[in-house]
Structure formats: C-alpha cells, structure tokens
Amino acid sequence: MAKNKKTKNWHIQIDKGIVSAADLRTAFEKRNIKKPPKFYKDIKSVSNVFPMRISPYTFKLCLGSKAIRRQFIPDKKELIITRKTDKDPLNEDVMMPVKNLIHIYPDRVLLLATDMCFSFCRFCTRKRLGRKYTKISPANLEKVCRYIAENKQIRDVIISGGDPLTLDDSDLKRILEKINKIKNVKTIRIGTRAPLSCPSRITDQLIKMLKNFHPLYVNVHFNHPDEFTPGSVKTLKKMSSAGIILGNQSVLLKGINDSESTMKELFYKCLDSGVRPYYLYQCDEVLGTEHFWTDYQKIFKIANELIGNIGGLAVPNFVFDCKNGQGKIRVVPDFIERRDEKSITFKNFKNKTYTYRNLNK
Ligand SMILES: *Cc1c(COP(=O)(O)O)cnc(C)c1O
Ligand code: SF4
Numbered sequence: 545m546a547k548n549k550k551t552k553n554w555h556i557q558i559d560k561g562i563v564s565a566a567d568l569r570t571a572f573e574k575r576n577i578k579k580p581p582k583f584y585k586d587i588k589s590v591s592n593v594f595p596m597r598i599s600p601y602t603f604k605l606c607l608g609s610k611a612i613r614r615q616f617i618p619d620k621k622e623l624i625i626t627r628k629t630d631k632d633p634l635n636e637d638v639m640m641p642v643k644n645l646i647h648i649y650p651d652r653v654l655l656l657a658t659d660m661c662f663s664f665c666r667f668c669t670r671k672r673l674g675r676k677y678t679k680i681s682p683a684n685l686e687k688v689c690r691y692i693a694e695n696k697q698i699r700d701v702i703i704s705g706g707d708p709l710t711l712d713d714s715d716l717k718r719i720l721e722k723i724n725k726i727k728n729v730k731t732i733r734i735g736t737r738a739p740l741s742c743p744s745r746i747t748d749q750l751i752k753m754l755k756n757f758h759p760l761y762v763n764v765h766f767n768h769p770d771e772f773t774p775g776s777v778k779t780l781k782k783m784s785s786a787g788i789i790l791g792n793q794s795v796l797l798k799g800i801n802d803s804e805s806t807m808k809e810l811f812y813k814c815l816d817s818g819v820r821p822y823y824l825y826q827c828d829e830v831l832g833t834e835h836f837w838t839d840y841q842k843i844f845k846i847a848n849e850l851i852g853n854i855g856g857l858a859v860p861n862f863v864f865d866c867k868n869g870q871g872k873i874r875v876v877p878d879f880i881e882r883r884d885e886k887s888i889t890f891k892n893f894k895n896k897t898y899t900y901r902n903l904n905k
Pocket of ligand 1: 646647648649652653654702872
C-alpha cells in the first residue's frame, strides 16, 4: 500500500534515528557543533552496553534544553555501577504468564507490544529490552488474548512496550480490536512518549482510529517543563480534543527535575495541555541508571510541598515500584499527627491541626 506523505514523515523519525557515536557526530557537525574525540569515545562505550536511539526530532529538542539532553544522550556515568542491581529489577520477565504479558495486579495486565521507541530514555525501566524493533507476533497476541479472556478478573489492559505508537496504524488497530472484543476488558490504556519524541506520529488518521475505542486512556510521559514545546502542546491538545483521556507519568531524575519548583511547573503545564498528572515515580533501580537516583526523602519532600499548595488536579500519585514484581507503592507525606480508637488529628499543609472524632455509639 502506498504511504501517504504524513505516514512517511513519522517513519523517518525511526529510519533516520541516531543510533551510534558516528551518527551523533554527524548530527552535531551538521550544526557546526564540535565535541572532543573523548566525548564520542565515551558515547561509543556506553552505547555498546546500553543501546542509544534519538529521533531527529528529539535531537533538535536536545540542543535547546539540558534537561531533555540528559534524558537521551548517553552518559559515561551509566557505566559506573556501585550497587549491584538488576537489568530487570521489577522481575517483569518472571511475572509473564504468557509471552509479552505482565500480570502483577489482580484486575489489570500490561502488554509489551514492541521493544521499540522513537528515542530511548537513558533511565528506562526496560533498558534490558533487545530493541530490535520486534513486535508481538499474531500467534502470541492470540495467546495473550486467550489468557485475558480466561482470567475474567482482568478488566484493564495497558498496551505498552517500548512505545506502541512505533507500530503502524494497522498493527495497532489489530491489537486494539482483539483486546476490545474480550468481554471482561472494560478499560484500555496506551503508554507512549510520542507527543514528546515524535509528535508527527499523531496523525489525523491515527486519531480517527483511536476514537473508535473510546473511552481510551493514553498515558504520556513528560518529565520537565522544557518538554512542553509548541509541537508537543499542539499534539496533546489534538488528542484531548478528540476525546482521548490523557494522563502523565513522570520519573524523578536527579539533577533534571528533582525540585519542588520544577515539578510544580511541570504539573501545571500538563494541566494546561489537558493532561492529568497521574504518577511521579521514584527512578527504578535499573542497571546503568544510578546517576539519576535521588534519596528517598526527596519524593516525600516534593509531595509535601505540592499537596495543598497546588490544585488537586495538578498533583499526581507518588510511587515507588517494588523490586521483584511486588507492584507499586503509593506514598503520601504524613498528615496524621496522632490517632487512637476515638479520634484522629491531622496536620494540614499550613501546619494547622484538625481533629475528627468518631460518633459515640
Ligand atoms: C503500572 C503497572 C500497571 C498499572 O498499574 P496502575 O496502578 O493501575 O496504573 C499494571 N501492570 C504493570 C506490570 C504495571 O507496571
Ligand atoms: S519511551 Fe518509555 S519505554 Fe521507551 S525508552 Fe523511554 S521510558 Fe523506556
């Protein structure tokens, strides 16, 4: 089938992806940016261990923002490993009852539709994936759907990866249709970073297709206010005005977004584009990501500063994802001053107290 111009356009973002030190050199030199040979040597040694991919669109954003650059350009710190950890700390590969499907929680599952992304985030939880642009095979999709249909407590399916929007419309449609047909499935979600890393992927044609699956929940991934470029804002508004329900998942990254003021601005910007902040994750203990880890106190500090001070719609859930496939833990700062059988006393964001007393029965 002949590809129309728009379709072709987004494929370029993958076909012309920057995947090696040599590609990166070419990209910089095209813009008259000179880096010392040591820089490219480091890039090479890191990308030999942890694959690199930066879409041409993302590369442009990298030039304009340090916060974006640090998320995508390999750093030799990735090779400094002081704590023995795991390529798969969440034990996802073990929690797969069938290939491509992670089942940790009772009523919801996560489908790994592909191992490909438009650009690879250096802190990715699934850094271990092969990144060979493989997609779920029709036979495995059948098996996955059979498993979901047989386990009737499953009502929510998250299509993830990799980035499922790296799949063509026809592949994505096939997956959505198959899942949508399962009677016990009531909610479908898609996780994608395309609005940041490849906005051209969100074509009118794609939106038209996605609209057929309403209510469809799409979780995007914005980590820093700089990422709200005219291109991503336009794309997000296009999606939300088409009735797609947008949420945002962020990762707390040392030196990039680990301050209350950055987070506040990030969450406000989400809301301004029609995106509800959903999760802020503590960075997972994935091999090669230590330089992004923050002390555990930081997420509490941010939560403490935001809750009550900014509108509730702008506040996400704060979560740690447990090692060994035990799932997410939501944390909240301690707003409880004391409690006993009869009453509970809270301390609010202004340090004022309030006591609630049970009825005397
Ligand atoms: C995060 C996650 C989900 C979804 O959890 P919610 O808290 O409902 O967003 C489901 N399965 C896996 C494996 C996950 O990591
Ligand atoms: S877009 Fe998501 S899956 Fe892809 S590299 Fe980034 S965090 Fe990982």
